[in-house]
Amino acid sequence: METISLSYPLTEQFIATGARPQVLAIGQFDGLHLGHASVIETAVKLADELGLPASVMTFHPHPKEVMKKGDYDGYLTPPQEKERLLRSMGVDYMYIVEFNDAFSRVSPQNFVTGILVPLKVHTAVVGFDFRYGYRGEGQAGMLRELSENALDVNTVPPFLIDGEKVSSSGIRKALQEGDIRLANRWLGRSYSLTGTVMHGEKRGRQLGFPTANLKLAEHYVIPASGVYAVRAHHGGRSFEGVMNVGVKPTFHDDAAVSWFEVHLFDFSGDIYDESLSVELVHFLREERKFGSIDELIAQITKDAETAKSLLKAEKA
Ligand SMILES: Cc1cc2nc3c(=O)[nH]c(=O)nc-3n(C[C@H](O)[C@H](O)[C@H](O)COP(=O)(O)O)c2cc1C
Ligand SMILES: Nc1ncnc2c1ncn2[C@@H]1O[C@H](COP(=O)(O)OP(=O)(O)OP(=O)(O)O)[C@@H](O)[C@H]1O
Known part of the structure; x- marks a missing residue:
């Protein structure tokens, strides 16, 4: 073409x-x-x-x-x-x-x-x-x-x-309301965001869930904040994972800008400054402010399990 x-x-x-x-x-x-x-x-x-x-x-x-x-x-x-x-x-x-x-x-x-x-x-x-x-x-x-x-x-x-x-405006609305299922059904594929992996606040590793922080490459329609099961693509390889879209209220009281943080399963390596595309496959839950770091870790552990089983069911 x-x-x-x-x-x-x-x-x-x-x-x-x-x-x-x-x-x-x-x-x-x-x-x-x-x-x-x-x-x-x-x-x-x-x-x-x-x-x-x-x-x-x-x-x-x-x-x-x-x-x-x-x-x-x-x-x-x-x-x-x-x-x-x-x-x-x-x-x-x-x-x-x-x-x-x-x-x-x-x-x-x-x-x-x-x-x-x-x-x-x-x-x-x-x-x-x-x-x-x-x-x-x-x-x-x-x-x-x-x-x-x-x-x-x-x-x-x-x-x-x-x-x-089926319309673009309907898909925009669904994404912003957290209805990723409808958005993906109308798209005929999963909604995808591409960006460059940037340095975050370096907390993820300590939590046991290292995350790639995505700086979006374009002015995308931003999906509703919350946690998603995702499929990510990097350098010709694909990974499953979980993504949080939001302001990390557990750590910030007044953040205005959203973060896009992806924890990839079965991945280790340095991908700073590299391009990553993330398909949003399922919406898991809304972002929350946790009373302690242990509660946050317990919830992310559950999110990862839920994401794995949903993504596996999809392949079956
Ligand atoms: C699957 C997943 C779910 C998350 N859910 C929340 C949440 O509900 N509330 C919150 O404050 N932060 C949430 N986070 C964000 C973590 O606080 C964040 O990953 C952590 O602060 C590490 O990021 P940093 O290294 O940029 O600080 C979540 C992160 C992931 C990967
Ligand atoms: N569901 C549909 N069925 C058939 N044709 C469509 C459909 N949606 C859009 N089109 C056609 O595709 C072309 C591009 O349309 P456009 O991008 O404006 O559509 P849209 O998705 O309806 O957008 P919006 O929701 O912003 O109005 C136009 O020729 C339009 O008539």
Whole structure:
């Protein structure tokens, strides 16, 4: 897969060299959840049938971040993760269109005549509720007409689970409320955070539970504080473990910033400054203030046992 950064208006040089008949899925696609997968899989299948490349167009930064909408709270899948997932779905080209104030004012007509037509899009694949252009005034059904029949449109019906439309906003809400089960079900995989291992407060080792403190690599949607059973990936190897997301109230009265501390089972070694990805598989409990260190140790010992049995049950 090739990743191509674009900004509006497209340059003459890009139009001359980069445009090709293609099947293009368009959307924000933050999270690449099961609803997004149904749109992208439709594009990949259609491209295959037509013998054309399959491409995906997405926008960065997140429009809600640029528009300073109050409810913007980070990425479910920052660009690098989106790239990795799209590659694994068989996409040939990923276009990342720069989203800024000026782009937010481009009309639906200009989005079509200034981007889709010069890109030589053969078929645009979009979800039933896809909106584009200034104030989201453009609808899926208008794409063909706005292009003067230069492109076809394939509109994908809603992907529902238990009668509800799978959506990025639903996943954000579930993560923030500690409903990791629903978030993971809608994502079709476990929510994952990637970061660099930093020095912590050096207390973990004394507790008998050394922890890798994660400095998140991107502005992620932060899941609810509490303890999670996790699967972690480091340098091509995978480990199971437990993670605490929170402020460590047993030791701090007024901490404002969350820590992401992972204790990996069956691991010893120095991984400071290295990259670690952590999949949040189950929510175990809320973070608590313990009256003594012994009580905290006893609870973490129980957390580790619970995590091991839940993760084992999952593999069976
Ligand atoms: C599985 C797990 C659960 C934890 N639960 C809590 C908790 O409920 N309350 C709390 O104050 N700290 C909790 N902690 C955080 C520990 O206090 C922390 O790991 C310890 O302070 C060591 O971190 P440090 O070396 O950065 O100080 C938990 C840590 C882990 C690994
Ligand atoms: N559940 C779904 N079923 C079918 N298509 C979907 C679904 N969710 C999103 N899409 C489509 O995928 C593309 C990307 O959508 P977008 O990222 O805005 O979706 P979303 O998950 O509903 O986001 P949000 O919750 O922030 O509105 C759009 O074309 C949209 O119509």
